[in-house]
Amino acid sequence: MTQAQLEALLHRLTGRLAGALRAEPFDPRVGHQVGAELVAAHIASAEGLGRTVEVIQLRLVRDLGLVADDVEDRMARLLATVTTGYARALRDRTLDEQESIRRAAMTARAQAERALRDSEARFRHQATHDPLTDLPNRTLFTERLTAAIDRPGRGADRIGVCFLDLDRFKVVNDSLGHQVGDALLVSVAARLRRTLGDHLVARLGGDEFVVLVERTTGTHDVVRVAEAALAAVGEPALVDGHELTVSASVGIVERPVAGASPVELMRAADSTLHWAKAAGGARWSIFDPDRHRDELDRYALSAAIPAAIDRGEFYLDYQPLTSLRDGALLGVEALVRWRHPELGVLRPDRFIGLAEETGLIVWLGGWVLAEACREAESWGAPAPFVSVNLAVRQVHRPGLVQEVGGLLRQTGLPPERLQLEITESTMMSTAEEPVRALRVLADLGVRIAIDDFGTGYCNLAYLRDLPVTELKVAGEFVAGLRAPVTDPTSRTDERILASLVSLAHALDLTVTAEGVETEGQADRLRAIGCDAGQGWYFGRPGPAAGCLDRSPALSTLAGAGAVGSGG
Secondary structure (H helix, E strand, C coil): CCHHHHHHHHHHHHHHHHHHHHCCCCCCHHHHHHHHHHHHCCCCCHHHHHHHHHHHHHHHHHHHCCCCCCHHHHHHHHHHHHHHHHHHHHHHHHHHHHHHHHHHHHHHHHHHHHHHHHHHHHHCCCCCECCCCCCECHHHHHHHHHHHHHCCCCCCCEEEEEEEEECCHHHHHHHHCHHHHHHHHHHHHHHHHHHCCCCEEEEEECCEEEEEEECCCCHHHHHHHHHHHHHHHCCCEEECCEEECCCEEEEEEEEECCCCCHHHHHHHHHHHHHHHHHCCCCCEEECCHHHHHHHHHHHHHHHCHHHHHHCCCEEEEEEEEEECCCCCEEEEEEEEEEEECCCEEECHHHCHHHHHHHCCHHHHHHHHHHHHHHHHHCCCCCCCEEEEECCHHHHHCCCHHHHHHHHHHHHCCCHHHEEEEEECHHHCCCCCHHHHHHHHHHHHCCEEEEEEECCCCCCHHHHHHCCCCEEEECHHHHHHHHCCCCCHHHHHHHHHHHHHHHHHHHCCCEEEEECCCCHHHHHHHHHCCCCEEECCCCCCCECHHHHHCCCCCHHHHCCCCCCCCCC
């Protein structure tokens, strides 16, 4: 209260006490009321009571000018009732406050318990269901799949899983925004639920859905479900004003319940989904255990490449590049081999593709280049050049010039004794940096060759702008020369080769034919002006010493018409 309100209150209470002292008969109960009113007015401190007693005792009788025989007795009794009323009121207020606090605590506790129950309930419509689509989530799907496998008496049953993923869904998010993407997922989920109502449909996350097909009678049951799912997903949908049509890929697994496990089933379905994606999407694929086993083996092989390099399991064989004019040894191509501790010696076709897929080709290709330069320098002079294949990633990798230049300086190999082989597709990109890098290397004296020419874009026009010194014609063309000259297909291949050789020579390029396996092929290549040949007719890949010790005469290099191919 304000100061004026406080003064008015105290004035009124003082008047009541004064009236009580004068009243006849004397009634001390007025003190109870005064004490209670002080507490009610929140004058409830110990100092407030003490000051009240002090003022009443020292001032009231004097200010009123009372003179009576029993005034002191009245005053004492009045003070006693004031303090008693004050104390009672204070006690009652304290009890009331405690009761209010208790009730508030009970209310708060009840509210907290109710909120906890609600929260636990929400944690449980969230622990088992996807909040966006309201479909069962991975947790519930796994529980149902596990129950279907482990249920007693189900050993003779069969079970199927369809793992579905939308094709190119990222384009929707990137172009129209995640809000539209989420709305599309809700629409797809509703269509799947409506179409496949007899089966458990769950959302695993992102744009991945899965369907559980129980008690199947064979793969055809699950295929029907997959086709129905693809049709449902493919229905046009109006989402936030956008008419969208999407497709999906489905991986199918169907097998007996006996011996199956949830983890293994989902892993198999996931692998099969990727097969459908790799085949172009908008389709289903069925799990193939043999293919899956091969992929696991390929993965294990690719994962072992770094350690194999460190352990020295890779080594180089060399195959001669021989002049068709006089049989001289012009160069040797370095061919990497892997002496696998369990699988034996592996040719490049077993691991080069894996290395390219995983990016390890840069590491492996760098080792091949360094090893070839180191070994070639030890051959002394005069000696043939060494030809090394560069993968696409190596050519497009920044620092190629520094890498090659550093190797030449470290090994002491003259630049003109190193030839780098690149594929046509490597140089068909719009990037300028690889071309500039090859020009710098060519200026240093390094030879540049196009490998497997004719299998890619086969465009001689772009060779005018590349620092290329040699074309290596793909063995597919040379293979046709094994047939008799009178064979129409053989004559066509010969004319194609003759045209390539003529155009290459017009650009001051030398031509090496790959895959030469017979004397007849060598003779026909020589007749059309091809400069050099490579293949089993001239020598199989092997240690460098075997190539270098061969006689330069073509007649002694020729084999007895060996059949096969180099590489």
